[in-house]
Amino acid sequence: MGMYEGINEFVDAMISSEEKFRDIKASFDKKNSGVEQCIQKFRRDILGAISQKVETEDEDIQKAYDGISAELSNLLSGVAKCIEDTKKGMKFITEYEQSFNIAVFGKVKAGKSYLGNFIMGNAIRDLGKETSYDKLERPRVEVYDRGKKSTRERLAEISEEGNEEFRVDPNEATSAIQLFRLGGMTWFDTPGIGSITWENEMLAKEYVDNADLIVYTSNSDAAGTRQDFMELKELHRKGKAFLLLLTQSDTVDEDMEGDEIISVLVPKSEKDRRDTEDYICSMLRENDIAGLDQGQEVLTVSVKLAFTALENGNEQMFRDSNLGKFLEILTDITRNEGARLKMKTPGDRINATILAILEQLKEARQELEKYRESLIQKQKHMSEQRKLFVEQIQPECLKKIGRVIREKSNEIENSESPISAAELGSLLNQTVYQVISHACIGEFAKSGEILSRYTEKLNVGSVGELKMKTDTIEYKVQKVVSTPRDPHGLWEHIGSFFGKIYSRSELVTKTEMSVVSLGVNEQQIMAVARDKINELFEETVPAMVKEISEYLIAPMIQILAASEESIRGAIAELESLKC
Ligand SMILES: Nc1nc2c(ncn2[C@@H]2O[C@H](COP(=O)(O)OP(=O)(O)OP(=O)(O)O)[C@@H](O)[C@H]2O)c(=O)[nH]1
Ligand SMILES: [Mg+2]
Structure with a gap:
C-alpha cells in the first residue's frame, strides 16, 4: 500500500466511524440515570430514617443515636461525592461521547504534539496533494485552558531550538488540553508528564482516564524510563487500552552532496529499533504489563521521517518511519474494537462509581451492625433491669x-x-x-x-x-307451754260453768336464729x-x-432497621446496574 493510500484509508475510516459512535450513547445513559435514581431514593430513605430525633439522658442510647446519625450522614456525603466525581467524569464523556477519543500521553517533549499535527492532516493538505482529508473541513485545534476555550491552527509544539511555537505564555500553553476532531475521532493532546505544574499532570490524567484509547509516547532515545513504566503500569491497572509509540526513531547522517556535507535524516538502524523494542517488551513483561505485541501495540516511529517522506514523495522513507503502520493500527482499532472500547470507558466509569459506592455502603452496614449489637446488649441489660x-x-x-x-x-x-x-x-x-x-x-x-x-x-x-361479715346461728329453746284443756270431773265442769279455764303444761322444743358479727x-x-x-x-x-x-430505644431500632433495609436495597440495585 502506498503512503497516500494508507493515509486515505485512515481518514476514510475516521469519517465512516462518525455514525457508529453517535449511536452508542443511549445504553450507558440509561445505566447512568439508573445509578442516579437509585442513589436519590437511597438518600430520601436515609434522610427519612434519621429525621426522627432522639434526645435522652441515657448516655448509651444517646451515644448510639449520635453515632448512627453521624455514620449515616457521612455515608450520604460520601455517596454524594462519588456521584459528583462521576458526573465530572461523565461531563467529559458526555461532551465527547459521540466520538472515539484518543489521548496522547507521555513525558514532556516526547513528540506528542508533533505526532498530533501529522494526524490532523493540515500539513499534508498544505503539500497540495489531494487526499481524503479534503473530504473534511480543515480542522482547527481547540484549546481548553482553565475554563477558557480558544482555537488555533495547529497543536503547539516545542521547536527544535527549544522555543515553543504559538506559545505566548508558556504556562498557558503547557497547561492546555489541545484537541481536534477528525470524523468520528477526537484527538487529545495532553500536557506532558513532567511539565511544570502538578495541576497540569492531573489535568492530563483526567483526560487520559476518560479517553477510549491512549497513545503513550516515549522518546526512543531514552525509552522506557522508570516513570514510563510507572505510568504504563497504572494504565494497565486501570484496564486502559493503549499503544506504546517509541518516537523520534531517526538520526542524522552526514552525506556529501557534491563537495558539500549535508545532514540527512535517516531511520535508526533496524538493529537499533529492534533492540529498543525488545528492551521495552522485556521490561513490560517484567512489570507484568501483558498483552502488548511488538510491532502492534509497541511500535517505533519517526514522525519527522514521515513528514520528510511525504515532502519528498519517498515511499521507502515513509515505510521506514512506521507511521503507515501506526495509521493502519488506528484504522483497525477504530473499525473493529472502537465500539467496544467506546462502551468500556463510560462502562468502567459507572462500574468504578458503583464499586466505590458499594464499598461505602458495605462499610456503613458493618458500622451499623456494631451499633445494632450495642443496642441489643443495651436491650438485654434493660430487660434484666426491668x-x-x-x-x-x-x-x-x-x-x-x-x-x-x-x-x-x-x-x-x-x-x-x-x-x-x-x-x-x-x-x-x-x-x-x-x-x-x-x-x-x-x-x-x-x-x-x-x-x-x-x-x-x-x-x-x-x-x-x-x-361486716355476719353469721346466722340456729339454736333450740325448750319452753313450758300451757294449752287449754277440757274440764275433768264434776267440780271442774262447775268451775267451767262459772268461766274458769283449765290448762295443761307441756315442754316444747323450738328452733331460734341469731345473727353474729364476724368482723x-x-x-x-x-x-x-x-x-x-x-x-x-x-x-x-x-x-x-x-x-x-424501650420508648427511646425503639425508634433507634427502627432507624437501624430502615437504614439497613435501604442499604440492602441500594446494594442489590447497584449490583444489577453494573456494566
Ligand atoms: N528528530 C525528530 N524530532 C522530533 C520528532 N517528533 C518530534 N520531534 C521534536 O521533538 C520536540 C518536541 O516535540 P513536541 O511534539 O512539541 O513534544 P511534546 O511531547 O508535545 O512536548 P510537550 O507538549 O511539552 O509535552 C520538537 O522539537 C519536535 O520537533 C521525530 O520524529 N524526530
Ligand atoms: Mg505538546
Whole structure:
C-alpha cells in the first residue's frame, strides 16, 4: 500500500466511524440515570430514617443515636461525592461521547504534539496533494485552558531550538488540553508528564482516564524510563487500552552532496529499533504489563521521517518511519474494537462509581451492625433491669393495697356501713396506678405518655364488697307451754260453768336464729385483691414497663432497621446496574 493510500484509508475510516459512535450513547445513559435514581431514593430513605430525633439522658442510647446519625450522614456525603466525581467524569464523556477519543500521553517533549499535527492532516493538505482529508473541513485545534476555550491552527509544539511555537505564555500553553476532531475521532493532546505544574499532570490524567484509547509516547532515545513504566503500569491497572509509540526513531547522517556535507535524516538502524523494542517488551513483561505485541501495540516511529517522506514523495522513507503502520493500527482499532472500547470507558466509569459506592455502603452496614449489637446488649441489660424493677414494685403494690383495705375495714368496723365493690375497685386501681407510675417515673425519664395509655389496662378489677361479715346461728329453746284443756270431773265442769279455764303444761322444743358479727371481710377481699394484683403483674405490668424502658430505644431500632433495609436495597440495585 502506498503512503497516500494508507493515509486515505485512515481518514476514510475516521469519517465512516462518525455514525457508529453517535449511536452508542443511549445504553450507558440509561445505566447512568439508573445509578442516579437509585442513589436519590437511597438518600430520601436515609434522610427519612434519621429525621426522627432522639434526645435522652441515657448516655448509651444517646451515644448510639449520635453515632448512627453521624455514620449515616457521612455515608450520604460520601455517596454524594462519588456521584459528583462521576458526573465530572461523565461531563467529559458526555461532551465527547459521540466520538472515539484518543489521548496522547507521555513525558514532556516526547513528540506528542508533533505526532498530533501529522494526524490532523493540515500539513499534508498544505503539500497540495489531494487526499481524503479534503473530504473534511480543515480542522482547527481547540484549546481548553482553565475554563477558557480558544482555537488555533495547529497543536503547539516545542521547536527544535527549544522555543515553543504559538506559545505566548508558556504556562498557558503547557497547561492546555489541545484537541481536534477528525470524523468520528477526537484527538487529545495532553500536557506532558513532567511539565511544570502538578495541576497540569492531573489535568492530563483526567483526560487520559476518560479517553477510549491512549497513545503513550516515549522518546526512543531514552525509552522506557522508570516513570514510563510507572505510568504504563497504572494504565494497565486501570484496564486502559493503549499503544506504546517509541518516537523520534531517526538520526542524522552526514552525506556529501557534491563537495558539500549535508545532514540527512535517516531511520535508526533496524538493529537499533529492534533492540529498543525488545528492551521495552522485556521490561513490560517484567512489570507484568501483558498483552502488548511488538510491532502492534509497541511500535517505533519517526514522525519527522514521515513528514520528510511525504515532502519528498519517498515511499521507502515513509515505510521506514512506521507511521503507515501506526495509521493502519488506528484504522483497525477504530473499525473493529472502537465500539467496544467506546462502551468500556463510560462502562468502567459507572462500574468504578458503583464499586466505590458499594464499598461505602458495605462499610456503613458493618458500622451499623456494631451499633445494632450495642443496642441489643443495651436491650438485654434493660430487660434484666426491668425484671428486677417489676419484682420490686409487685410487693410494693401488694403492701399498699393491703394497707388501703385495712384502713377501709377499720372504718367499716366503726361505721358498719360497707364499701361497694365499685368504690373499692376504683380505690385499689388508684393505689396500684400510683405505686406503678411513681416507680416508673423515678426509673425512666419519659414514661408519662405510655403510663397514661395504660390507665385503663392497669385495672385490678372487682374484688367484691368490703363489709361486716355476719353469721346466722340456729339454736333450740325448750319452753313450758300451757294449752287449754277440757274440764275433768264434776267440780271442774262447775268451775267451767262459772268461766274458769283449765290448762295443761307441756315442754316444747323450738328452733331460734341469731345473727353474729364476724368482723369485716378483710381477709377474704385481701386474698382476691392479691390474686388480681399478681395477675396484673404476670403480663400487663411487664409489657408496659418494657414499652416504657424501650420508648427511646425503639425508634433507634427502627432507624437501624430502615437504614439497613435501604442499604440492602441500594446494594442489590447497584449490583444489577453494573456494566
Ligand atoms: N528528530 C525528530 N524530532 C522530533 C520528532 N517528533 C518530534 N520531534 C521534536 O521533538 C520536540 C518536541 O516535540 P513536541 O511534539 O512539541 O513534544 P511534546 O511531547 O508535545 O512536548 P510537550 O507538549 O511539552 O509535552 C520538537 O522539537 C519536535 O520537533 C521525530 O520524529 N524526530
Ligand atoms: Mg505538546
